Amino acid sequence: MSLPHALLGLLATEPRSGYELSKELAEGPVGRFAWKAGHTSVYPELNRLLGKGLIADRGEGPRGRRTYAITDAGRRELRSWLMDDPVGPSKMRNEPVLRMFLLSVLDPDDAITVLRRVIDHVDTEAAELRRARAPYGDTVPPGPEGFGHIAAEFGVRVDQTVREWALWAIDQLSRHRSTP
Protein backbone atom coordinates (compact mmCIF):
# COMPACT_ATOMS: atom_id res chain seq x y z
CA MET A 1 0.00 0.00 0.00
CA SER A 2 2.66 2.52 -1.01
CA LEU A 3 0.76 4.22 -3.80
CA PRO A 4 -0.69 6.91 -1.50
CA HIS A 5 2.82 7.68 -0.27
CA ALA A 6 4.17 7.89 -3.77
CA LEU A 7 1.47 10.44 -4.58
CA LEU A 8 2.07 12.39 -1.39
CA GLY A 9 5.78 12.43 -2.14
CA LEU A 10 5.30 13.79 -5.62
CA LEU A 11 2.85 16.40 -4.39
CA ALA A 12 5.24 17.37 -1.61
CA THR A 13 7.71 18.79 -4.12
CA GLU A 14 5.10 20.74 -6.07
CA PRO A 15 1.35 20.73 -6.80
CA ARG A 16 0.34 18.61 -9.77
CA SER A 17 -2.74 17.30 -11.54
CA GLY A 18 -3.90 13.69 -11.57
CA TYR A 19 -2.81 13.52 -15.18
CA GLU A 20 0.73 14.61 -14.40
CA LEU A 21 0.93 12.21 -11.47
CA SER A 22 -0.30 9.38 -13.68
CA LYS A 23 2.30 10.22 -16.30
CA GLU A 24 5.10 10.14 -13.77
CA LEU A 25 3.95 6.84 -12.26
CA ALA A 26 3.30 5.22 -15.63
CA GLU A 27 6.36 6.33 -17.62
CA GLY A 28 8.61 8.60 -15.55
CA PRO A 29 11.62 7.59 -13.48
CA VAL A 30 9.44 7.01 -10.43
CA GLY A 31 7.24 4.59 -12.34
CA ARG A 32 10.17 2.86 -13.97
CA PHE A 33 12.34 2.30 -10.93
CA ALA A 34 10.12 2.63 -7.90
CA TRP A 35 6.38 2.26 -8.21
CA LYS A 36 4.46 1.82 -11.41
CA ALA A 37 0.75 2.62 -11.54
CA GLY A 38 -1.79 3.46 -14.20
CA HIS A 39 -4.21 6.37 -14.14
CA THR A 40 -6.99 3.97 -13.14
CA SER A 41 -5.28 3.53 -9.79
CA VAL A 42 -4.21 7.13 -9.39
CA TYR A 43 -7.55 8.93 -9.72
CA PRO A 44 -9.46 6.85 -7.15
CA GLU A 45 -6.51 7.09 -4.76
CA LEU A 46 -6.42 10.87 -5.10
CA ASN A 47 -10.05 11.01 -4.06
CA ARG A 48 -9.27 8.80 -1.07
CA LEU A 49 -6.42 11.12 -0.02
CA LEU A 50 -8.71 14.08 -0.51
CA GLY A 51 -11.26 12.44 1.79
CA LYS A 52 -8.60 11.91 4.44
CA GLY A 53 -7.50 15.54 4.18
CA LEU A 54 -3.94 14.60 3.20
CA ILE A 55 -4.15 16.58 -0.02
CA ALA A 56 -6.20 19.61 -1.07
CA ASP A 57 -7.89 20.55 -4.32
CA ARG A 58 -6.41 23.69 -5.87
CA GLY A 59 -9.26 24.41 -8.27
CA GLU A 60 -9.79 23.71 -11.95
CA GLY A 61 -7.65 24.48 -14.96
CA PRO A 62 -8.15 24.30 -18.77
CA ARG A 63 -9.84 20.96 -19.54
CA GLY A 64 -11.37 19.96 -16.26
CA ARG A 65 -7.82 19.66 -15.02
CA ARG A 66 -7.69 19.71 -11.24
CA THR A 67 -4.47 20.47 -9.41
CA TYR A 68 -3.73 18.98 -6.01
CA ALA A 69 -1.36 20.09 -3.28
CA ILE A 70 -0.21 18.27 -0.16
CA THR A 71 -1.58 19.48 3.18
CA ASP A 72 0.22 19.71 6.51
CA ALA A 73 -1.46 16.49 7.60
CA GLY A 74 -0.20 14.89 4.38
CA ARG A 75 3.32 16.07 5.09
CA ARG A 76 3.20 14.62 8.59
CA GLU A 77 1.92 11.29 7.28
CA LEU A 78 4.65 11.17 4.64
CA ARG A 79 7.39 12.06 7.07
CA SER A 80 6.36 9.41 9.58
CA TRP A 81 6.21 6.81 6.81
CA LEU A 82 9.74 7.68 5.75
CA MET A 83 11.24 8.04 9.23
CA ASP A 84 9.38 5.67 11.55
CA ASP A 85 8.91 2.63 9.35
CA PRO A 86 11.70 0.06 9.44
CA VAL A 87 13.80 -0.47 6.32
CA GLY A 88 13.18 -4.22 6.49
CA PRO A 89 12.01 -6.50 3.68
CA SER A 90 9.21 -4.87 1.75
CA LYS A 91 7.09 -5.10 -1.35
CA MET A 92 9.07 -5.98 -4.43
CA ARG A 93 8.05 -6.62 -8.01
CA ASN A 94 10.55 -6.33 -10.77
CA GLU A 95 9.60 -8.16 -13.91
CA PRO A 96 12.78 -7.42 -15.90
CA VAL A 97 14.96 -8.71 -13.08
CA LEU A 98 12.78 -11.79 -12.74
CA ARG A 99 13.34 -12.49 -16.40
CA MET A 100 17.07 -12.17 -15.96
CA PHE A 101 17.06 -14.49 -12.98
CA LEU A 102 15.25 -17.11 -14.99
CA LEU A 103 17.49 -16.74 -18.01
CA SER A 104 19.72 -19.56 -16.85
CA VAL A 105 16.97 -22.04 -17.69
CA LEU A 106 17.44 -21.26 -21.40
CA ASP A 107 20.21 -22.79 -23.40
CA PRO A 108 23.17 -20.38 -23.45
CA ASP A 109 22.51 -19.16 -27.02
CA ASP A 110 18.95 -18.17 -26.24
CA ALA A 111 20.00 -16.59 -22.95
CA ILE A 112 22.62 -14.52 -24.73
CA THR A 113 20.02 -13.33 -27.26
CA VAL A 114 17.80 -12.08 -24.46
CA LEU A 115 20.70 -10.52 -22.55
CA ARG A 116 21.67 -8.54 -25.62
CA ARG A 117 18.12 -7.25 -25.82
CA VAL A 118 18.32 -6.27 -22.16
CA ILE A 119 21.54 -4.37 -22.78
CA ASP A 120 19.98 -2.48 -25.68
CA HIS A 121 17.05 -1.60 -23.49
CA VAL A 122 19.06 -0.25 -20.56
CA ASP A 123 21.27 1.69 -22.97
CA THR A 124 18.23 3.40 -24.45
CA GLU A 125 16.80 4.08 -21.03
CA ALA A 126 20.05 5.42 -19.61
CA ALA A 127 20.39 7.75 -22.58
CA GLU A 128 16.91 9.15 -21.92
CA LEU A 129 17.68 9.64 -18.25
CA ARG A 130 20.94 11.40 -19.06
CA ARG A 131 19.09 13.75 -21.36
CA ALA A 132 16.57 14.49 -18.61
CA ARG A 133 19.41 15.13 -16.18
CA ALA A 134 21.62 17.07 -18.57
CA PRO A 135 20.39 20.64 -18.00
CA TYR A 136 21.63 20.61 -14.40
CA GLY A 137 25.17 19.41 -14.92
CA ASP A 138 26.84 17.56 -12.08
CA THR A 139 25.29 19.27 -9.09
CA VAL A 140 21.87 18.69 -7.69
CA PRO A 141 19.78 21.86 -7.63
CA PRO A 142 17.75 22.44 -4.46
CA GLY A 143 13.96 22.20 -4.56
CA PRO A 144 11.70 20.17 -6.84
CA GLU A 145 14.29 19.88 -9.61
CA GLY A 146 16.67 18.18 -7.22
CA PHE A 147 14.12 15.47 -6.68
CA GLY A 148 14.06 14.47 -10.32
CA HIS A 149 17.80 14.79 -10.59
CA ILE A 150 18.50 12.38 -7.75
CA ALA A 151 15.97 9.92 -9.14
CA ALA A 152 17.47 10.11 -12.63
CA GLU A 153 20.96 9.61 -11.22
CA PHE A 154 19.73 6.48 -9.49
CA GLY A 155 18.26 5.21 -12.75
CA VAL A 156 21.47 5.82 -14.68
CA ARG A 157 23.52 3.98 -12.07
CA VAL A 158 21.18 1.01 -11.85
CA ASP A 159 21.04 0.74 -15.63
CA GLN A 160 24.81 0.75 -15.77
CA THR A 161 24.97 -1.96 -13.13
CA VAL A 162 22.43 -4.11 -14.96
CA ARG A 163 24.40 -3.63 -18.13
CA GLU A 164 27.67 -4.79 -16.59
CA TRP A 165 26.00 -7.67 -14.83
CA ALA A 166 24.39 -8.81 -18.07
CA LEU A 167 27.75 -8.71 -19.85
CA TRP A 168 29.30 -10.70 -17.03
CA ALA A 169 26.45 -13.22 -17.20
CA ILE A 170 26.91 -13.57 -20.98
CA ASP A 171 30.57 -14.29 -20.40
CA GLN A 172 29.80 -16.92 -17.77
CA LEU A 173 27.18 -18.57 -19.93
CA SER A 174 29.51 -18.54 -22.96
CA ARG A 175 32.05 -20.53 -21.00
CA HIS A 176 29.49 -23.21 -20.36
CA ARG A 177 28.74 -23.30 -24.03
CA SER A 178 32.31 -23.49 -25.25
CA THR A 179 33.45 -25.97 -22.57
CA PRO A 180 30.52 -28.37 -22.16
Place this chain on the structure above:
Amino acid sequence: MSLPHALLGLLATEPRSGYELSKELAEGPVGRFAWKAGHTSVYPELNRLLGKGLIADRGEGPRGRRTYAITDAGRRELRSWLMDDPVGPSKMRNEPVLRMFLLSVLDPDDAITVLRRVIDHVDTEAAELRRARAPYGDTVPPGPEGFGHIAAEFGVRVDQTVREWALWAIDQLSRHRSTP
Protein backbone atom coordinates in the same frame (compact mmCIF):
# COMPACT_ATOMS: atom_id res chain seq x y z
CA MET B 1 0.88 -12.05 -13.75
CA SER B 2 4.50 -13.14 -13.39
CA LEU B 3 4.11 -15.31 -10.32
CA PRO B 4 3.41 -18.47 -12.35
CA HIS B 5 6.53 -17.81 -14.40
CA ALA B 6 8.62 -17.28 -11.30
CA LEU B 7 7.44 -20.66 -10.03
CA LEU B 8 8.04 -22.35 -13.36
CA GLY B 9 11.51 -20.85 -13.47
CA LEU B 10 12.43 -22.11 -10.04
CA LEU B 11 11.04 -25.55 -10.81
CA ALA B 12 12.92 -25.59 -14.11
CA THR B 13 16.25 -25.77 -12.30
CA GLU B 14 15.17 -28.50 -9.90
CA PRO B 15 12.01 -29.97 -8.33
CA ARG B 16 10.93 -28.30 -5.11
CA SER B 17 8.10 -28.28 -2.62
CA GLY B 18 5.59 -25.47 -2.14
CA TYR B 19 7.31 -24.67 1.12
CA GLU B 20 10.71 -24.26 -0.52
CA LEU B 21 9.24 -22.15 -3.29
CA SER B 22 7.51 -19.96 -0.73
CA LYS B 23 10.75 -19.53 1.19
CA GLU B 24 12.62 -18.45 -1.90
CA LEU B 25 9.92 -15.99 -2.96
CA ALA B 26 9.47 -14.59 0.54
CA GLU B 27 13.08 -14.28 1.74
CA GLY B 28 15.53 -15.56 -0.90
CA PRO B 29 17.30 -13.53 -3.57
CA VAL B 30 14.44 -14.02 -6.01
CA GLY B 31 11.94 -12.60 -3.53
CA ARG B 32 14.21 -9.76 -2.53
CA PHE B 33 15.21 -8.55 -5.97
CA ALA B 34 12.69 -9.88 -8.41
CA TRP B 35 9.29 -11.04 -7.23
CA LYS B 36 8.14 -11.27 -3.68
CA ALA B 37 5.21 -13.47 -2.73
CA GLY B 38 3.89 -15.13 0.40
CA HIS B 39 2.91 -18.77 0.76
CA THR B 40 -0.74 -17.76 0.53
CA SER B 41 -0.17 -16.85 -3.10
CA VAL B 42 2.15 -19.72 -3.90
CA TYR B 43 0.02 -22.70 -2.89
CA PRO B 44 -3.09 -21.71 -4.86
CA GLU B 45 -0.93 -20.84 -7.87
CA LEU B 46 0.76 -24.24 -7.76
CA ASN B 47 -2.63 -25.91 -7.94
CA ARG B 48 -3.53 -23.72 -10.91
CA LEU B 49 -0.30 -24.70 -12.69
CA LEU B 50 -1.01 -28.32 -11.83
CA GLY B 51 -4.45 -27.98 -13.41
CA LYS B 52 -2.93 -26.55 -16.57
CA GLY B 53 -0.42 -29.40 -16.75
CA LEU B 54 2.57 -27.05 -16.56
CA ILE B 55 3.93 -28.76 -13.47
CA ALA B 56 3.60 -32.30 -12.12
CA ASP B 57 3.21 -33.70 -8.62
CA ARG B 58 6.17 -35.87 -7.60
CA GLY B 59 4.48 -37.57 -4.61
CA GLU B 60 4.52 -36.96 -0.89
CA GLY B 61 7.41 -36.64 1.56
CA PRO B 62 7.73 -36.47 5.38
CA ARG B 63 5.05 -34.05 6.65
CA GLY B 64 2.59 -33.96 3.84
CA ARG B 65 5.35 -32.31 1.83
CA ARG B 66 4.62 -32.50 -1.85
CA THR B 67 7.35 -31.97 -4.43
CA TYR B 68 6.63 -30.49 -7.84
CA ALA B 69 8.56 -30.67 -11.10
CA ILE B 70 8.14 -28.71 -14.31
CA THR B 71 6.65 -30.52 -17.31
CA ASP B 72 7.58 -30.18 -20.98
CA ALA B 73 4.54 -27.96 -21.49
CA GLY B 74 5.71 -25.84 -18.57
CA ARG B 75 9.14 -25.50 -20.11
CA ARG B 76 7.65 -24.42 -23.43
CA GLU B 77 5.47 -21.83 -21.70
CA LEU B 78 8.43 -20.49 -19.76
CA ARG B 79 10.66 -20.30 -22.80
CA SER B 80 8.10 -18.42 -24.86
CA TRP B 81 7.55 -15.96 -22.01
CA LEU B 82 11.27 -15.28 -21.85
CA MET B 83 11.94 -15.19 -25.59
CA ASP B 84 8.81 -13.87 -27.27
CA ASP B 85 7.70 -11.17 -24.90
CA PRO B 86 9.15 -7.71 -25.50
CA VAL B 87 11.51 -6.26 -22.91
CA GLY B 88 9.43 -3.06 -22.75
CA PRO B 89 8.10 -1.31 -19.64
CA SER B 90 6.73 -3.83 -17.21
CA LYS B 91 5.46 -4.33 -13.69
CA MET B 92 7.54 -2.58 -11.09
CA ARG B 93 7.18 -2.22 -7.35
CA ASN B 94 10.15 -1.35 -5.25
CA GLU B 95 9.31 0.11 -1.91
CA PRO B 96 12.88 0.82 -0.74
CA VAL B 97 13.66 2.72 -3.92
CA LEU B 98 10.40 4.64 -3.63
CA ARG B 99 11.45 5.70 -0.16
CA MET B 100 14.79 6.88 -1.47
CA PHE B 101 13.17 8.85 -4.26
CA LEU B 102 10.97 10.62 -1.76
CA LEU B 103 13.80 11.34 0.65
CA SER B 104 14.35 14.78 -0.83
CA VAL B 105 11.09 15.97 0.75
CA LEU B 106 12.67 15.60 4.20
CA ASP B 107 14.99 18.22 5.59
CA PRO B 108 18.58 17.20 4.82
CA ASP B 109 19.33 15.99 8.35
CA ASP B 110 16.38 13.60 8.38
CA ALA B 111 17.18 12.44 4.88
CA ILE B 112 20.75 11.67 5.88
CA THR B 113 19.50 9.66 8.87
CA VAL B 114 17.40 7.49 6.61
CA LEU B 115 20.15 7.14 4.01
CA ARG B 116 22.51 5.86 6.69
CA ARG B 117 19.91 3.27 7.61
CA VAL B 118 19.64 2.27 3.96
CA ILE B 119 23.40 1.85 3.74
CA ASP B 120 23.43 -0.36 6.83
CA HIS B 121 20.68 -2.43 5.33
CA VAL B 122 22.34 -3.03 1.97
CA ASP B 123 25.62 -3.80 3.72
CA THR B 124 23.95 -6.51 5.78
CA GLU B 125 22.17 -7.85 2.75
CA ALA B 126 25.27 -7.86 0.57
CA ALA B 127 27.19 -9.72 3.26
CA GLU B 128 24.50 -12.42 3.34
CA LEU B 129 24.57 -12.73 -0.41
CA ARG B 130 28.34 -13.01 -0.44
CA ARG B 131 28.15 -15.78 2.12
CA ALA B 132 25.58 -17.60 -0.03
CA ARG B 133 27.82 -17.17 -3.07
CA ALA B 134 31.09 -17.96 -1.33
CA PRO B 135 31.28 -21.76 -1.76
CA TYR B 136 31.57 -21.39 -5.52
CA GLY B 137 34.35 -18.86 -5.77
CA ASP B 138 34.46 -16.62 -8.81
CA THR B 139 33.16 -18.94 -11.47
CA VAL B 140 29.57 -19.85 -12.06
CA PRO B 141 28.98 -23.59 -11.80
CA PRO B 142 26.72 -25.12 -14.45
CA GLY B 143 23.28 -26.41 -13.49
CA PRO B 144 20.95 -25.34 -10.69
CA GLU B 145 23.73 -23.88 -8.52
CA GLY B 146 24.64 -21.49 -11.31
CA PHE B 147 21.16 -20.06 -11.14
CA GLY B 148 21.51 -19.00 -7.53
CA HIS B 149 25.03 -17.76 -8.14
CA ILE B 150 24.03 -15.44 -10.95
CA ALA B 151 21.09 -14.15 -8.90
CA ALA B 152 23.30 -13.53 -5.85
CA GLU B 153 25.87 -11.75 -8.00
CA PHE B 154 23.13 -9.47 -9.26
CA GLY B 155 22.06 -8.74 -5.70
CA VAL B 156 25.59 -7.91 -4.58
CA ARG B 157 26.09 -5.55 -7.49
CA VAL B 158 22.77 -3.77 -7.03
CA ASP B 159 23.40 -3.39 -3.31
CA GLN B 160 26.79 -1.90 -4.04
CA THR B 161 25.25 0.53 -6.52
CA VAL B 162 22.56 1.57 -4.06
CA ARG B 163 25.23 2.08 -1.43
CA GLU B 164 27.31 4.36 -3.63
CA TRP B 165 24.27 6.25 -4.82
CA ALA B 166 23.11 6.79 -1.23
CA LEU B 167 26.55 8.15 -0.28
CA TRP B 168 26.48 10.45 -3.27
CA ALA B 169 22.98 11.62 -2.33
CA ILE B 170 24.09 12.30 1.25
CA ASP B 171 26.93 14.40 -0.10
CA GLN B 172 24.60 16.37 -2.34
CA LEU B 173 22.10 16.94 0.46
CA SER B 174 24.87 17.97 2.85
CA ARG B 175 25.87 20.74 0.48
CA HIS B 176 22.38 22.14 0.60
CA ARG B 177 22.52 22.05 4.38
CA SER B 178 25.89 23.72 4.77
CA THR B 179 25.29 26.35 2.08
CA PRO B 180 21.65 27.42 2.55
Place this chain on the structure above:
DNA sequence: GATTGACATGTCGAAAATGACACGTAGAGT
Protein backbone atom coordinates in the same frame (compact mmCIF):
# COMPACT_ATOMS: atom_id res chain seq x y z
C1' DG C 1 7.71 -36.44 28.58
C1' DA C 2 6.83 -31.76 27.51
C1' DT C 3 7.69 -27.81 25.08
C1' DT C 4 9.48 -25.24 21.47
C1' DG C 5 10.41 -24.06 16.83
C1' DA C 6 10.89 -24.99 12.09
C1' DC C 7 8.47 -27.61 8.67
C1' DA C 8 4.37 -27.93 5.76
C1' DT C 9 -0.14 -26.83 3.55
C1' DG C 10 -4.12 -24.68 3.18
C1' DT C 11 -8.77 -21.29 3.30
C1' DC C 12 -11.16 -17.03 3.10
C1' DG C 13 -12.51 -12.30 3.11
C1' DA C 14 -10.74 -7.76 2.24
C1' DA C 15 -7.86 -4.78 -0.33
C1' DA C 16 -5.43 -3.49 -4.36
C1' DA C 17 -4.24 -3.51 -9.25
C1' DT C 18 -5.32 -4.28 -14.19
C1' DG C 19 -7.57 -3.72 -18.49
C1' DA C 20 -11.42 -2.40 -21.07
C1' DC C 21 -14.56 0.95 -21.80
C1' DA C 22 -16.37 5.72 -21.71
C1' DC C 23 -16.50 10.64 -22.42
C1' DG C 24 -15.20 15.27 -23.25
C1' DT C 25 -11.51 19.34 -24.41
C1' DA C 26 -7.81 22.31 -26.26
C1' DG C 27 -4.34 23.14 -29.60
C1' DA C 28 -1.68 22.35 -33.77
C1' DG C 29 -1.35 21.43 -38.35
C1' DT C 30 -3.58 20.91 -42.92
Place this chain on the structure above:
DNA sequence: ACTCTACGTGTCATTTTCGACATGTCAATC
Protein backbone atom coordinates in the same frame (compact mmCIF):
# COMPACT_ATOMS: atom_id res chain seq x y z
C1' DA D 1 -13.50 23.81 -41.38
C1' DC D 2 -11.43 19.41 -40.32
C1' DT D 3 -8.64 16.07 -38.28
C1' DC D 4 -5.43 14.31 -35.31
C1' DT D 5 -3.12 14.05 -31.09
C1' DA D 6 -2.30 14.83 -26.51
C1' DC D 7 -4.75 16.34 -22.57
C1' DG D 8 -7.76 15.12 -18.87
C1' DT D 9 -10.89 12.37 -15.70
C1' DG D 10 -13.44 8.72 -14.63
C1' DT D 11 -16.14 3.74 -13.92
C1' DC D 12 -16.50 -1.15 -13.51
C1' DA D 13 -15.73 -6.05 -13.66
C1' DT D 14 -12.09 -9.23 -13.25
C1' DT D 15 -7.87 -10.71 -11.50
C1' DT D 16 -4.20 -10.63 -8.02
C1' DT D 17 -2.45 -10.09 -3.68
C1' DC D 18 -2.40 -9.66 1.51
C1' DG D 19 -3.21 -10.75 6.12
C1' DA D 20 -5.51 -13.39 9.43
C1' DC D 21 -6.77 -17.65 10.71
C1' DA D 22 -6.53 -22.77 10.84
C1' DT D 23 -4.30 -27.29 11.26
C1' DG D 24 -1.12 -30.71 11.80
C1' DT D 25 3.99 -32.93 11.85
C1' DC D 26 8.71 -33.91 12.96
C1' DA D 27 13.04 -33.17 15.58
C1' DA D 28 15.62 -31.34 19.13
C1' DT D 29 16.19 -29.53 23.55
C1' DC D 30 15.11 -29.23 28.43
